[in-house]
Structures are given as structure tokens and as C-alpha cells.
Amino acid sequence: MKKTLVTLLALVFVLGIAGTAMAAPANPFVDVPAKHWAYGAVAKLAKAGVVDGYGDGTFRGDRTMTRYEMAQVVAKAMAKSEKADAETKALIDKLAVEFAAELNNLGVRVAKLEKNASNIKLSGDVRLRYIHQDKGTANPAFAQRFRLNAQADINDTTSFYARWVVLNHNAMGTYGQTYTIPDYTTQTSTLTTTATNVLTDANVTVKSFLPNISAKAGRYSLNIGETLGYAGTTGGFDGVEFSWKEGKAAVQLGYADPGATFAYANSDFGSNPAYNPYNNIMYTQLGYKFDDKVKMSAWYMKNQDQGDAAKKLMKVWGVGATWNLNKDWTFVADYWKNSAETVKTIAGKSPVGNVYRLQYGQMKPAVPGSWQAHVEYTKMEAGSNDSAFTGFYTVVTNVKSWDVQYAYTMAKNVTMEAIYQFNMKNAATGNDYYAGNGSNRTRIQFNFMF
Numbered sequence: 001m002k003k004t005l006v007t008l009l010a011l012v013f014v015l016g017i018a019g020t021a022m023a024a025p026a027n028p029f030v031d032v033p034a035k036h037w038a039y040g041a042v043a044k045l046a047k048a049g050v051v052d053g054y055g056d057g058t059f060r061g062d063r064t065m066t067r068y069e070m071a072q073v074v075a076k077a078m079a080k081s082e083k084a085d086a087e088t089k090a091l092i093d094k095l096a097v098e099f100a101a102e103l104n105n106l107g108v109r110v111a112k113l114e115k116n117a118s119n120i121k122l123s124g125d126v127r128l129r130y131i132h133q134d135k136g137t138a139n140p141a142f143a144q145r146f147r148l149n150a151q152a153d154i155n156d157t158t159s160f161y162a163r164w165v166v167l168n169h170n171a172m173g174t175y176g177q178t179y180t181i182p183d184y185t186t187q188t189s190t191l192t193t194t195a196t197n198v199l200t201d202a203n204v205t206v207k208s209f210l211p212n213i214s215a216k217a218g219r220y221s222l223n224i225g226e227t228l229g230y231a232g233t234t235g236g237f238d239g240v241e242f243s244w245k246e247g248k249a250a251v252q253l254g255y256a257d258p259g260a261t262f263a264y265a266n267s268d269f270g271s272n273p274a275y276n277p278y279n280n281i282m283y284t285q286l287g288y289k290f291d292d293k294v295k296m297s298a299w300y301m302k303n304q305d306q307g308d309a310a311k312k313l314m315k316v317w318g319v320g321a322t323w324n325l326n327k328d329w330t331f332v333a334d335y336w337k338n339s340a341e342t343v344k345t346i347a348g349k350s351p352v353g354n355v356y357r358l359q360y361g362q363m364k365p366a367v368p369g370s371w372q373a374h375v376e377y378t379k380m381e382a383g384s385n386d387s388a389f390t391g392f393y394t395v396v397t398n399v400k401s402w403d404v405q406y407a408y409t410m411a412k413n414v415t416m417e418a419i420y421q422f423n424m425k426n427a428a429t430g431n432d433y434y435a436g437n438g439s440n441r442t443r444i445q446f447n448f449m450f
Contacts, residue, residue: 133434225334285298405420
């Protein structure tokens with residue numbers, strides 16, 4: 001036992017835990033008596049997660065460690081090396097070189113071999129979508145999306161995040177997509193462009209910009225409300241945002257320019273002068289979590305019209321709530337109103353939007369077999385929101401409708417979602433949403449995350 005224990009006792013000091021105030025577990029291994037001279041060292045190593053012993057609860061210190069077992073201990077030492085001093089790090093580096101082959105077999109990259117490697121972490125997802133509505137010339141339709149995310153820690157308080165999105169929304173049998181947006185120079189004619197790809201996010205976050213306040217600058221996503229029915233963007237906001245969190249309360253405050261990413265400002269009004277891009281937007285959102293069951297949010301957003309009366313398009317306040325009824329059932333709701341002058345003039349009132357959702361279960365991409373289902377009622381009057389802002393899968397502009405959704409994790413990081421939106425009506429007239437083309441819409445999509 002002495003050879004193994006002497007080696008591990010040395011590691012107690014290598015890892016810097018010998019003097020740590022750490023309560024030793026009562027008899028961590030049945031074959032290491034409490035009175036044994038090495039009991040304290042073994043207990044601390046077990047507590048620190050450096051040694052695990054065997055499945056039968058024994059330590060087996062009377063046998064010589066194999067190189068593979070020693071490599072496992074070295075790997076854990078490497079994971080804790082950030083807290084070690086220069087001399088200890090040098091010792092760990094020597095151990096890493098000695099056991100490099102075994103470490104590589106364990107899937108551990110030796111620090112010496114990756115000293116010039118980038119610290120950027122990549123992730124992403126692919127979505128395949130099928131859409132069908134009652135009738136229509138573009139029916140059915142397929143859509144594909146690819147997103148690549150990159151994140152890097154610049155230092156202990158500063159990080160960088162970027163997201164690149166490629167979209168290809170096609171009608172059956174077509175390739176590519178051409179769509180029309182307003183020409184903001186003349187505000188009357190239109191420009192034609194083809195959707196390809198875009199850098200939706202590229203921002204830097206400083207965690208400790210001020211006490212309890214983090215700052216984010218660049219291009220980022222904006223989520224507003226509990227349902228994201230009003231705003232749940234995939235990037236596109238160029239500006240700066242400050243976030244404060246203390247206890248149960250949180251505050252967001254930002255100033256950003258959505259730019260051409262969101263081209264359809266109050267597009268319910270067609271060629272009306274309100275069909276202009278949003279100018280810079282200021283926004284704030286307050287959140288409060290009462291307990292594990294109830295949380296609420298309130299928000300305010302206003303675009304800067306810069307003296308142009310025709311561009312007073314956004315002056316929105318809203319409230320939302322999430323109520324966990326029990327471990328399975330959740331009720332979520334949002335309500336908002338747009339009292340911007342131009343919108344009120346055109347609509348004849350301050351249009352409102354509201355969403356009410358009852359959900360059962362919770363789908364988790366990392367947990368195969370997990371699922372969720374919900375039923376939802378939506379009513380969003382013309383001018384209350386913009387389709388470019390919303391985070392919804394369903395149609396949400398100038399509409400009132402019901403929808404049911406089901407989501408299921410087919411395998412780890414592979415999910416399926418089915419959405420059926422029905423009884424879709426024009427919020428103002430009550431007629432079928434797709435005039436002459438029905439009032440129901442189906443969407444099925446598969447997501448692959450990596």
C-alpha cells in the first residue's frame with residue numbers, strides 16, 4: 001500500500017489541498033482504516049474528486065497503480081492546475097508529458113500540445129422545416145436553417161460571442177428565395193434581394209462593468225416578455241445593453257438600431273407611410289422572481305422618430321407572467337399595447353397584443369424521451385407588433401388564432417416539433433386570415449444540435 005499512498009500523498013500537495021479546510025468523509029474506503037497514517041490524505045483526495053476507488057467501495061492501496069490509473073489522477077490534477085502556483089504547475093506539466101500517451105487515450109489534450117490552440121468554443125444547429133397551409137400557390141414549402149455559434153473568453157470578465165445564420169426558405173420545387181423590401185431612400189419604391197446568410201450576432205460582454213452590472217455591445221439578440229410573442233429575435237440588434245441583477249430582481253436597459261435586419265416596420269399597413277424602418281430604439285425590461293412558482297416582467301420600448309411624424313411607430317409597454325402550477329403544468333401570458341402616434345392615427349386606436357399559453361411537461365434536448373405540449377391563444381392587432389421581432393413559430397401579425405404544439409426529444413440533441421395553428425382570422429375583420437386560402441397552418445420541424 002505504501003507505494004501507492006506515498007504517490008497520492010504527494011499529489012495532495014501538488015493539488016494544493018493539503019491545507020484546505022475540508023471535512024473528511026467518514027471512512028471513504030472500507031479498506032483504509034480511520035487510524036491509518038494515510039487516512040487523511042486519501043479522504044481529502046476522495047473529497048476533491050481526484051480518486052474514486054473501485055465500485056465495491058475499496059481503495060486497494062496495496063497494489064501498484066497502473067500507468068492508466070496514474071494518468072487518470074494526472075488528468076484531474078491538470079483540471080485543477082489553474083489554482084496552483086508556478087512550481088506546482090511545472091510539476092503537473094512534467095507529469096502530463098510523462099503520461100501523454102495515456103492522457104490522449106483518455107481524451108485529454110496535453111496543455112503543452114495545445115498551447116497555440118484557439119480558445120474559441122464552437123456549437124451550432126441545423127433545422128429542417130415543412131410548412132403547409134390550407135391552400136395557396138406556395139404550398140407546401142420547405143425551409144432549412146444552419147446556425148454556427150462561436151464563443152471565446154477574452155479574460156476573466158470579458159467574453160465574445162458570434163452567430164452566423166444561413167437560411168434557405170423554398171417553395172416546393174424551387175431553389176433560392178427572392179423577396180421585396182421597402183426602399184428607405186424614397187420610401188415608395190422597393191428593392192429586391194435574395195436571402196443567403198448573415199452574421200446575426202457579434203458582441204462583447206463585460207461582466208463587471210460596474211458592481212452587479214454587465215455591459216454588452218455590438219450585434220446581439222433581444223428577448224422581451226415571457227412568451228417572446230412581442231420580441232424574441234435571432235440577433236440583428238446593433239447597440240449596447242446594460243444588465244443588472246440583485247437577488248430576485250433583474251433589469252435590462254438598452255439602446256440599439258435594428259437596421260435593415262428588421263425591414264417591415266408595422267407592415268400590416270402595406271404601402272402606408274408607416275411602412276418605414278424603425279429608427280434607433282430604446283428599451284427597458286424589469287423582471288422579478290417571487291419564488292419557484294411565479295415570475296413577472298414589465299417592459300417599455302420606443303423608437304426615436306428624430307422629428308419625423310411619419311416614423312412614430314413604436315411606443316410599447318407590456319407585462320408578462322409565468323406561473324408554474326405544479327411540476328408538470330405551466331401557464332404563461334403576455335399583454336402589450338402600442339400607443340405610438342402614427343400607429344394610432346392609422347389604426348384608429350392603440351393596438352394591443354396578447355398571448356395565453358398552457359403547457360404540460362418540458363422537452364430537454366439533452367434528455368431523450370422528454371417532451372412537452374401546449375395549447376395557446378393569440379390575438380395581435382395590426383400595428384401592435386412586427387413579424388420580424390417576434391420569436392413565435394406561428395403567424396402573429398394582425399391575427400387571432402389558436403394553436404397546439406408538441407415537442408419531443410428523439411435522441412440526444414435531436415428534437416422534433418409539430419405546430420398546428422387553426423381558426424386563423426384577420427384580427428380586424430374576422431375573415432379567414434389567408435383570404436380565400438383557408439385559416440389553418442401546419443408546421444413540422446426537426447432540429448439537430450451540436
